[in-house]
Amino acid sequence: MAGMTSSARPFLNRRLAEFGTTIFAEMSALATSTGSINLGQGFPDTDGPEEIREAAVRALRDGRGNQYPPGPGVPELRTAIASHQKRHYGLSYDPDTEVLVTAGATEAIAASLLALLEPGDEVIALEPYYDSYAASIAMAGGTRVPVTLRPDEGDDGDGEGAHRRFRLDLDELRDAVTERTRLLLVNTPHNPTGTVLTRAELTEIARIAVERDLLVVTDEVYEHLVFDDAEHVPLASLPGMRERTVTIGSAGKTFSFTGWKVGWVTAPPALVGAVRSAKQFLTYVASGPFQYAVAEALALPDAYFEDFRADMLRKRDVLAAGLTEAGFKVFRSAGTYFITTDIRPLGESDGFAFCRALPERAGVVAIPNAVFYDHREQGAPFVRFAFCKKDEVLHEAAGRLRRMSA
Secondary structure (H helix, E strand, O other), X not given: OOOOOOOOOOOOOXXXXXXXXXXXXXXXXXXXXXXXXXXXXXXXXXXXXXXXXXXXXXXXXXXXXXXXOOOOOOHHHHHHHHHHHXXXXXXXXXXXXXXXXXXXXXXXXXXXHHHXXXXXXXXXXXXXXXXXXXXXXXXXXXXXEEEEOEEOOOOOOOOOOOOOOEEOOHHHHHHHOOOOEEEEEEEOOOOOOOOOOOHHHHHHHHHHHHHOOOEEEEEOOOOOOEOOOOOOOOHHHOOOOXXXXXXXXXXXXXXXXXXXXXXXXXXXXXXXXXXXXXXXXXXOOOOHHHHHHHHHHHOXXXXXXXXXXXXXXXXXXXHHHHHHHOOOEEEOXXXXXXXXXXXXXXXXXXXXXXXXXXXXXXXXXXXXXXXHOOOHHHHOOEEEEEOOOOHHHHHHHHHHHHHHHO
16 A cells, blocks of 8 residues: 555554454354354354245345335334334334334444443443444443353252353442443343343342433343243333333344344434434445345244244253263353353363364364453353254264263
């Protein structure tokens, strides 16, 4: 490049200097180069309902969404999102002023933080957290303040950690709030730990938000993937929270069409308007024909959501049993696509080294949880596996891991 010298300043601005290639790209490349089973990245290896795929094809053929859709999203989808919130949670939203369609949940997160933060504002996030949170806070000029979910070392005696989970210290959360705190960034069901925050925990989060007059952005993309006796409680449904909460949802996780990139925001008009102001200069619009298909998906009968949850629960149990037999300490996921494990019973303590060696050792790819921490030492011995795969893939992966540990 003409005029460039070795003394030129770095191309990447300082806000993003700590963010390189994501661990997902690195581990997926390893999976490809070694022919390993990829239990790292959270995408299913089967498509969602055939009738929904056909709805997308029909929209394409009918010329719906092949050009720019409306900025807030097609009316059919906005209406379906509002109906979904009412049907499942009793939350009423105006589809014209309180719903915004985004290019997946990742854009919804980025647009919300860009819109709602001023440089120097503090954002409290539950650590470990999805890696786009840190990048989006940095792009907005905010300061992230992690409150760490810590592992409960207990066990119910069945050997598979059925009651073992990561827990939120509410006193630590309250103590983290300062005069500079602008926003709480909450994720439940929680990626990567699989924790589902209880109604009591969420009630206390709501109390803190109201007392300190904080905004809340809540990532609820795994809302339909809660297991056992866990309950998904939308934060916006709690007293005093609807008017201060931006709720983020996604079709990808619920309908197994992650490549369609259809997400959404529901919030009061002023908050939706703010988020839209940022979103219009990111993708502007996206996923035109798929928006019509997702509108039909959201109207599927309750049996779909029940069967989907039951299928994922069975997959979770297959992988949890295999990991336990292979010698991992397993935190039985209460929600999401993921199981977190502790590798110390295997004589390992460095999740990065373990995951980088695992493809050659066992032909399996996983993700080191440390990438989701500011305090990387807190996540060093933990490794995440995805179970949103075919049964035969999970059984084969479990067998490979057992043979490795043997």
